[in-house]
Amino acid sequence: MSTSAELRDGSAVTLRAVPYDDPVATLLVGRVQQEYVTRYGGPDEAAVDPAEFVPPEGLFLVAEVAGEPAGCGAWRVYPPGGIEIKRVYVEPGFRRRGLAQLIVAALEGSAVAAGHRSVVLNTGDRQPEALALYADLGYSPVQGYGVYACSPGAVFLGKDLAPAPGQDAAGPGEGKERSWAS
Numbered sequence: 001m002s003t004s005a006e007l008r009d010g011s012a013v014t015l016r017a018v019p020y021d022d023p024v025a026t027l028l029v030g031r032v033q034q035e036y037v038t039r040y041g042g043p044d045e046a047a048v049d050p051a052e053f054v055p056p057e058g059l060f061l062v063a064e065v066a067g068e069p070a071g072c073g074a075w076r077v078y079p080p081g082g083i084e085i086k087r088v089y090v091e092p093g094f095r096r097r098g099l100a101q102l103i104v105a106a107l108e109g110s111a112v113a114a115g116h117r118s119v120v121l122n123t124g125d126r127q128p129e130a131l132a133l134y135a136d137l138g139y140s141p142v143q144g145y146g147v148y149a150c151s152p153g154a155v156f157l158g159k160d161l162a163p164a165p166g167q168d169a170a171g172p173g174e175g176k177e178r179s180w181a182s
Contacts, residue, residue, distance in 0.1 A: 075119070
């Protein structure tokens with residue numbers, strides 16, 4: 001499945017749900033890992049199982065502009081009733097055009113449609129643009145978790161997700177609408 005959106009400069013964006021091991025997803029995950037190597041000296045060491053990103057338990061989105069891979073983002077269930085956002089990345093040539101906001105909004109919307117009510121994520125103090133993005137989107141500090149729970153420089157953020165119109169506050173599997181993740 002896919003959907004279209006528009007960047008601030010008017011460029012059309014296609015967001016496609018793909019498997020975590022899709023060739024385009026693999027390319028973009030490799031680039032985000034290289035970004036971590038550049039900024040932190042090594043790749044993300046958090047365990048990732050591609051099966052965690054298979055709908056309805058998760059989702060991996062690829063963003064393309066004019067058919068070119070421009071960014072990605074994903075979510076997986078964590079903890080039950082909530083999700084963890086992973087691998088939000090925008091290629092350097094597509095940055096500062098609103099693409100990261102579109103990706104995160106699509107991830108949050110699909111998680112809500114799948115019945116989830118909260119989101120957490122882990123970023124770092126060497127990613128000021130990510131920190132600014134998440135602050136603008138209403139994220140605030142939460143308790144650390146996972147492999148980086150006690151790591152200096154690790155930043156843990158989260159927020160509650162509002163139910164979609166027509167949905168009640170039921171938990172996962174109750175009252176959800178069809179989406180990428182259903």
